[in-house]
Amino acid sequence: MSASHAEGKNYLNCEKGLWSWLTTLDHKRIGIMYMITVMVFFAVGGTFAMLIRGELYSAGRNIVGPETYNQFMTFHGAIMVFMVIIPGIPAFLGNFFLPMHLGAKDVAFPRVNLLSWYCLIVGAAISLVSLIYNGVDTGWTFYTPYSIETNNGTTWMVAGAFVMGFSSILTGLNFIVTTHKLRAPGMTFFNMPLFVWALYSTAVLQVLATPVLGITLMLLIAERVLGVGIFDPTLGGDPVLFQHFFWFYSHPAVYIMILPAMGIVSEIITAFSRKVIFGYKAIAFSSVGIAVVSFFVWGHHMFTSGQSEAAGILFSFITMLVGVPTAIKVFNWVATLYKGSVRFDSPMLFALGFLFLFTIGGVTGIMLATAGLDIHFHDTYFVVAHFHYVMVGGTLMAIMGGFYYWLPKMFGRMYNEFWARITFVLIFVGFNVTFFPQFILGAMGMPRRYYDYLPEFQSLNRISSFGAWTIGTGFLIALFVIIHSIRRGEKATSNPWGAKTLEWTTSSPPPHENFLETPVVTGGPYEFR
Amino acid sequence: MIWLNTAAAHASTFMPPQGTEIASQYDKLYGFIVIASLISCVLVIGGLVMFALKYKRKSENDKTAYITHDTRLEFAWSFIPFLIFMVVFVWGTYIYLELRTVPKNAFEVHVFGQKWNWDFMYKSGKKSTNEMVVPVNTPIKLIITSRDVLHSFYIPAFRVKQDAVPGRYTKLWFNADKVGDFQVFCAEYCGTNHSRMLAKVKVVSKDDFEKWLQDNPYKDLASADVGQKVYNAKCIACHQLVPEASTSIAPSFLGLFGKTRQFADSTSAQADENYIRESILNSKAKIVKRVSGEAFPPIMPAFAGALSEEELVGLIEYLKTLKE
Numbered sequence A: 001m002s003a004s005h006a007e008g009k010n011y012l013n014c015e016k017g018l019w020s021w022l023t024t025l026d027h028k029r030i031g032i033m034y035m036i037t038v039m040v041f042f043a044v045g046g047t048f049a050m051l052i053r054g055e056l057y058s059a060g061r062n063i064v065g066p067e068t069y070n071q072f073m074t075f076h077g078a079i080m081v082f083m084v085i086i087p088g089i090p091a092f093l094g095n096f097f098l099p100m101h102l103g104a105k106d107v108a109f110p111r112v113n114l115l116s117w118y119c120l121i122v123g124a125a126i127s128l129v130s131l132i133y134n135g136v137d138t139g140w141t142f143y144t145p146y147s148i149e150t151n152n153g154t155t156w157m158v159a160g161a162f163v164m165g166f167s168s169i170l171t172g173l174n175f176i177v178t179t180h181k182l183r184a185p186g187m188t189f190f191n192m193p194l195f196v197w198a199l200y201s202t203a204v205l206q207v208l209a210t211p212v213l214g215i216t217l218m219l220l221i222a223e224r225v226l227g228v229g230i231f232d233p234t235l236g237g238d239p240v241l242f243q244h245f246f247w248f249y250s251h252p253a254v255y256i257m258i259l260p261a262m263g264i265v266s267e268i269i270t271a272f273s274r275k276v277i278f279g280y281k282a283i284a285f286s287s288v289g290i291a292v293v294s295f296f297v298w299g300h301h302m303f304t305s306g307q308s309e310a311a312g313i314l315f316s317f318i319t320m321l322v323g324v325p326t327a328i329k330v331f332n333w334v335a336t337l338y339k340g341s342v343r344f345d346s347p348m349l350f351a352l353g354f355l356f357l358f359t360i361g362g363v364t365g366i367m368l369a370t371a372g373l374d375i376h377f378h379d380t381y382f383v384v385a386h387f388h389y390v391m392v393g394g395t396l397m398a399i400m401g402g403f404y405y406w407l408p409k410m411f412g413r414m415y416n417e418f419w420a421r422i423t424f425v426l427i428f429v430g431f432n433v434t435f436f437p438q439f440i441l442g443a444m445g446m447p448r449r450y451y452d453y454l455p456e457f458q459s460l461n462r463i464s465s466f467g468a469w470t471i472g473t474g475f476l477i478a479l480f481v482i483i484h485s486i487r488r489g490e491k492a493t494s495n496p497w498g499a500k501t502l503e504w505t506t507s508s509p510p511p512h513e514n515f516l517e518t519p520v521v522t523g524g525p526y527e528f529r
Numbered sequence B: 001m002i003w004l005n006t007a008a009a010h011a012s013t014f015m016p017p018q019g020t021e022i023a024s025q026y027d028k029l030y031g032f033i034v035i036a037s038l039i040s041c042v043l044v045i046g047g048l049v050m051f052a053l054k055y056k057r058k059s060e061n062d063k064t065a066y067i068t069h070d071t072r073l074e075f076a077w078s079f080i081p082f083l084i085f086m087v088v089f090v091w092g093t094y095i096y097l098e099l100r101t102v103p104k105n106a107f108e109v110h111v112f113g114q115k116w117n118w119d120f121m122y123k124s125g126k127k128s129t130n131e132m133v134v135p136v137n138t139p140i141k142l143i144i145t146s147r148d149v150l151h152s153f154y155i156p157a158f159r160v161k162q163d164a165v166p167g168r169y170t171k172l173w174f175n176a177d178k179v180g181d182f183q184v185f186c187a188e189y190c191g192t193n194h195s196r197m198l199a200k201v202k203v204v205s206k207d208d209f210e211k212w213l214q215d216n217p218y219k220d221l222a223s224a225d226v227g228q229k230v231y232n233a234k235c236i237a238c239h240q241l242v243p244e245a246s247t248s249i250a251p252s253f254l255g256l257f258g259k260t261r262q263f264a265d266s267t268s269a270q271a272d273e274n275y276i277r278e279s280i281l282n283s284k285a286k287i288v289k290r291v292s293g294e295a296f297p298p299i300m301p302a303f304a305g306a307l308s309e310e311e312l313v314g315l316i317e318y319l320k321t322l323k324e
């Protein structure tokens, strides 16, 4: 083995300098580059969220006019979806830990892995060009025909999202091949950690669904630049067709966002209750099941679009079916706690927070899947509250939990537990204060994407704004906790939590090719006996 | 089933008033799901908290049970949610079909969405903007379309919503059982003034409705007064009657008539009758600059086809009366 494996050498210090990072093929370093990128995007998207809530603090104009507000709303949504939540878990934590979970030295195609990071950066840069052309005010959904006739910035934003799509496809491809080909001896499919199952299901969605988004966005650009008339009714096109194409990707995309989060939660719950997971196969297969069924439910976003009643009923039915595997997972996690030995470190607090918030997100999802009820709730704040409960309450809580959980492994240092718990309290409480009132606002009938609202909606909007600033404070503190831990934290042992998956068998931080000797696997990932 | 009614009543505390019979059916289903959801959340979250506290780690040598699965339990907690989802699905589909199946002989009104107003057209030729008058206890069918981008016609009190799609007609129906004014929102994002695209449904007695239909709103009005009515219905959301500020989204009408206008392409012209007419019918022909010097965004819809000659003349005459 090479000199880089000598005493004291690890993936962080085996090579030095910015160039060594920008050209690295090490999945761990690429993971860290994604981490930094996603954190920067999150700060930008979060700033827009704070501005949105500032504007909605009172009815009427507070800080900006309607055009600027609509841009805030669009940039917030587009950045959070395409640049934060979608790459968040797979490309950052997944990149780092999928090969380690399998006992592999790297992903199957390290160069493609690096390319996918560059796709994200180039795509983000192209999106930024939109600012020169008066920005974008379409909402992240780019619905036609408004997106055909509005500012030229839209073309750039759409082109950026197109390029970023390749980042997602390439990551997914890499994960599928890695999972099939690079498992350590003895690592059968049913010995794989559930995080791998989750990433694998996600990867299938990334590879199969994202091209549809790519094609749709290309058509939108062709429409804007060449006037081809596929979506534009004045040229004989059909604007509703765009919605079908868009949601054919974007519904599976919501599972690209949540499945990996579920994987993280499975890891954390077992590690911190020191217990074998309850219903391993049920959780593993429900990930796959959700991935498959999620391709056939896109029409639940279109109950009021003018689609036929028969289609509406069918989509409502299939959506209900997705509820079943989702419920199974939640029950399994709760059952895992039973007769366990539970510790409440911050990763576990975030995982339990996930269960709490995701359950609320899930039951409100069933309300929205009920065709008759969705007619009233569609495009109101009820929907805004629902998807934030799933995406922030679910995915973002899991990212935070996973971040604290794996920080010792990634950087070889512990974080400050007291301050990390403070961030949990601020984020968890702030989250509920922000988004629970939005369910009520939606039930009362307040539509989403509203710059201004009727006076009767004001008090709940105020509560929501205070909650948002609480969340903002929580994340700001979390940033300091993370930076402090990386620079000054106590040295971490190789397995501070006593977890059983393979990444904890190697040193913290891991050496260049993860394991000094290829591990040989003899049992499941959660053998706490 | 009494508990269901009480539960529904509680759950619908936050719902808008019930303006139709279907709205009360809707609230019953909503109440049922809210209660079922609450029970599920209490079970799941309660179980979670209970287990977490009960099995809190006592020492680092704790032994835990090795329970990998339990087929019967897992079947139960897959099948019971499935049954509940199916009840909700069937009930929800019933309400959905009620909401979507238009009775024969419904009274028809045409609805046009256009940035950022709702226009209504009755078969008698009567038109109105942002105020739809309908008779009580009569099934009303709306035939909806849009003159520009997507909009969505949303009446919370009736629990109905339907997108307005350019180039196609969509439908919506309701039967209001109470007299009164009900709020209409635009629920599909349509640009700058989406949140101001509001209207009212005015439900009146059948007699009042007949009277209203006969009534010519412009009868015996001076031209400028006709213009003022049109202004209040269609222009006021953007063009305010206050001196223009750098934050105004559209030029002020105060003292506009007769002024020299500076355009984005550095030309200029006097605001005479022809200029005003062109600006209304095809606003993008000349884009005016703000007081600060940059151009206004080209967001004004083209009103060609949406205004009668009487209304156009009225607007021109009304603008002449507005002094700085």
Ligand code: HEM
Binding pocket: A046, A049, A050, A052, A053, A073, A074, A076, A077, A078, A080, A081, A084, A085, A138, A139, A140, A141, A384, A388, A391, A392, A396, A434, A448, A449, A450, A468, A471, A472
């Ligand atoms: C600090 C936390 C956050 C706050 C306070 C916040 C607040 C908001 C608000 C007020 C809106 C506008 C609603 C509307 O008028 O349609 C919105 C939209 C949205 N948010 Fe968040 N948000 C937060 C975090 C996130 C995160 C982490 C995501 C990641 C997925 C996210 C995804 C979205 C999406 C997809 C939309 C819809 C955008 C659109 O309508 O185009 N948000 N958010």
Ligand SMILES: [Cu+2]
Binding pocket: A250, A251, A254, A297, A298, A300, A301
């Ligand atoms: Cu969906």
Ligand SMILES: [Cu+2]
Binding pocket: B150, B151, B152, B186, B187, B188, B189, B190, B191, B193, B194, B195, B197
């Ligand atoms: Cu609108």
